[in-house]
Amino acid sequence: MTRLNDIMEKHARLLSSKLFLKRRQVEVVLNRSVLAWRDVEKSSRRRSGISNISQTAHSHAALLCEIVAVRKTEDDDQEDTETRRSQKKAKQHSEQHPYALTVSYVRRTRQHQWRCSDATFHCASQGLCEQWIQVINEQLSLFTNRPKSLLVYINPYGGKRQGKRIYEQKVAPLFRRACISADVIVTERANHARDHLKTEANLDKYDGVVCVGGDGMFSEVLHGLVTRTQTDKGVDQNQSEAELVPCSLRIGIIPAGSTDCICFATVGTNDPVTSALHIIVGDSQPMDVCSVHHNNIFLKYSVSLLGYGFYGDVLTDSERKRWLGPARYDLSGIKTFLSHNYYEGTISFLPAEDNMGNPRDKLQCRSGCGVCQHKPSSKDTHCEMSEEKEKSDKDGSRVWSQIRGKFIAINAASMSCACPRSPKGLSPSAHLADGTTDLILVRKCSRLDFLRHLLRHTNKEDQFDHSFVEVHRVQKFRFQPRHHELVSLEDLSDPQKKTGFRPICSTATTCNYTSAHSSWNCDGEILSHAAIQVSVRCQLIRLFARGIEEQQQQQQHQCVLEDLCAPWAPEPDTH
Ligand SMILES: Nc1ncnc2c1ncn2[C@@H]1O[C@H](COP(=O)(O)OP(=O)(O)OP(=O)(O)O)[C@@H](O)[C@H]1O
Ligand SMILES: CCCCCCCCCCCCC/C=C/[C@@H](O)[C@H](CO)NC(=O)CCCCC
Numbered sequence: 058m059t060r061l062n063d064i065m066e067k068h069a070r071l072l073s074s075k076l077f078l079k080r081r082q083v084e085v086v087l088n089r090s091v092l093a094w095r096d097v098e099k100s101s102r103r104r105s106g107i108s109n110i111s112q113t114a115h116s117h118a119a120l121l122c123e124i125v126a127v128r129k130t131e132d133d134d135q136e137d138t139e140t141r142r143s144q145k146k147a148k149q150h151s152e153q154h155p156y157a158l159t160v161s162y163v164r165r166t167r168q169h170q171w172r173c174s175d176a177t178f179h180c181a182s183q184g185l186c187e188q189w190i191q192v193i194n195e196q197l198s199l200f201t202n203r204p205k206s207l208l209v210y211i212n213p214y215g216g217k218r219q220g221k222r223i224y225e226q227k228v229a230p231l232f233r234r235a236c237i238s239a240d241v242i243v244t245e246r247a248n249h250a251r252d253h254l255k256t257e258a259n260l261d262k263y264d265g266v267v268c269v270g271g272d273g274m275f276s277e278v279l280h281g282l283v284t285r286t287q288t289d290k291g292v293d294q295n296q297s298e299a300e301l302v303p304c305s306l307r308i309g310i311i312p313a314g315s316t317d318c319i320c321f322a323t324v325g326t327n328d329p330v331t332s333a334l335h336i337i338v339g340d341s342q343p344m345d346v347c348s349v350h351h352n353n354i355f356l357k358y359s360v361s362l363l364g365y366g367f368y369g370d371v372l373t374d375s376e377r378k379r380w381l382g383p384a385r386y387d388l389s390g391i392k393t394f395l396s397h398n399y400y401e402g403t404i405s406f407l408p409a410e411d412n413m414g415n416p417r418d419k420l421q422c423r424s425g426c427g428v429c430q431h432k433p434s435s436k437d438t439h440c441e442m443s444e445e446k447e448k449s450d451k452d453g454s455r456v457w458s459q460i461r462g463k464f465i466a467i468n469a470a471s472m473s474c475a476c477p478r479s480p481k482g483l484s485p486s487a488h489l490a491d492g493t494t495d496l497i498l499v500r501k502c503s504r505l506d507f508l509r510h511l512l513r514h515t516n517k518e519d520q521f522d523h524s525f526v527e528v529h530r531v532q533k534f535r536f537q538p539r540h541h542e543l544v545s546l547e548d549l550s551d552p553q554k555k556t557g558f559r560p561i562c563s564t565a566t567t568c569n570y571t572s573a574h575s576s577w578n579c580d581g582e583i584l585s586h587a588a589i590q591v592s593v594r595c596q597l598i599r600l601f602a603r604g605i606e607e608q609q610q611q612q613q614h615q616c617v618l619e620d621l622c623a624p625w626a627p628e629p630d631t632h
């Protein structure tokens with residue numbers, strides 16, 4: 058059997074016609090996975106041996122699952138696509154072929170960015186044009202994972218205050234093209250979106266919730282949706298051991314904030330058009346959520362960073378500088394670095410199963426990640442606290458470890474936390490949906506050593522490869538800060554600490570009862586308690602994303618398309 062027959066059998070054609078694209082005749086083929094078109098003239102020349110240009114240079118294809126929409130081309134559309142110089146010729150041409158359809162599809166550009174491209178095919182008859190539109194639409198309707206109705210919250214004050222403009226100019230036109238209806242709420246105060254989701258919104262009407270803003274806005278939507286789901290199902294969030302019910306609605310993020318780390322770490326870029334296209338094609342990326350409690354009081358949920366010490370102090374300082382926009386983090390970062398504070402306390406943690414990898418294994422979480430498909434078993438959530446300091450394994454059940462010390466930073470990264478500031482993130486091998494968080498402990502060290510550690514977040518060097526840094530993959534952890542009084546008395550007898558940079562002992566008079574505590578940075582918000590208990594809830598939510606596509610995966614995508622275009626590949630030369 059020839060290769061052509063082979064492919065045709067595998068991918069039976071639904072429709073095939075000779076149409077016109079920019080006045081060139083093209084053969085257009087639709088099967089159940091791809092829409093492909095190629096230049097008719099070029100191929101006949103090649104068959105006669107005149108041209109040996111590679112086939113794929115003249116054939117184009119779009120995966121059906123990445124077609125945004127198909128529509129009847131209106132006259133205005135046709136004029137838009139032609140240049141002024143060729144307008145006259147175009148007019149003659151469209152008079153001969155007055156019926157046209159425009160297919161909008163996803164095109165990959167550089168660094169994980171997607172764009173929406175249009176291809177307009179001219180037909181000789183109205184019937185043929187309508188047939189093409191109908192058959193493509195029938196195929197698109199089979200993608201039941203695509204949202205039809207969305208609830209959109211826009212924070213007009215996030216990042217550089219561009220949220221409204223970004224949505225109206227870049228996102229809304231794409232949603233309209235894909236026939237997605239959107240109810241838009243521009244928030245009027247902090248927690249507007251969270252409260253609306255918690256109690257008011259009629260969620261039965263929607264297939265997903267979209268936030269336009271930064272990580273703080275995402276956090277609002279996360280809290281609104283998770284709390285609403287638990288309330289509806291009668292789950293008490295204050296019970297730290299309660300099993301939470303996963304949310305049925307997916308969340309889309311249109312990045313318009315300062316860090317946008319959740320978008321960057323799940324899509325690979327902070328680009329509103331790319332995010333809108335991931336929503337339209339109905340992508341789904343499960344994601345872990347940490348629940349944070351103080352005794353039996355629920356405090357917050359976190360999906361990216363829980364940071365005590367350095368990142369807590371950066372955030373506390375930066376909140377006073379909101380007016381500076383994204384630059385506030387740079388200024389507060391430098392100030393906090395110069396302060397060089399450290400904090401005493403005890404961290405206890407329940408390690409992840411051995412087969413969940415470890416934070417230094419270089420197995421990065423990518424689209425279709427194998428590690429995330431292996432969920433941890435439920436027995437792990439019932440492990441008891443051990444009196445022992447060292448990790449031990451008894452009858453295969455894991456026990457808690459405990460570490461007491463002086464820390465510059467305690468960070469729990471439930472995902473890589475990659476962002477433009479740090480393209481590989483706080484924990485480059487952390488996974489989006491494996492039910493674990495990477496606990497990074499940075500012990501007291503010199504300023505220079507800490508600077509070296511920080512700088513490694515921005516280059517290829519391993520930020521965990523320092524004697525004062527340790528990292529553990531964990532399912533749960535607790536932190537107990539050391540009592541103020543004890544720290545202060547000890548510090549008074551230690552002259553080295555009277556440097557003026559330390560908050561616990563900047564002067565002898567303020568030393569005794571002032572706070573020796575930092576705050577927790579919980580996805581960019583400050584927590585009210587220093588003593589917390591954290592538990593990772595595996596895959597509690599889903600995003601309209603697919604994880605970061607490896608370059609190799611993007612090439613594979615290209616290969617799939619080329620393979621699907623193979624009916625037109627030249628037969629191997631047997632002479
Ligand atoms: N209308 C509003 N007025 C004031 N604050 C708002 C409003 N809507 C939302 N917020 C709050 O603004 C805070 C910051 O918003 P957002 O996360 O969108 O931007 P950002 O802080 O600049 O970005 P990032 O979180 O990525 O650093 C959020 O915590 C959110 O609760
Ligand atoms: C001297 C050069 C040093 C360079 C150091 C670069 C290190 C960058 C690591 C970036 C880690 C970002 C973690 C993301 C946390 C988000 O949940 C949170 C909300 O948006 N952002 C911040 O807290 C904002 C935190 C901003 C920290 C700077």
Ligand SMILES: [Ca+2]
Pocket residue numbers: 345470471472487488489490491492493494
């Ligand atoms: Ca995780």
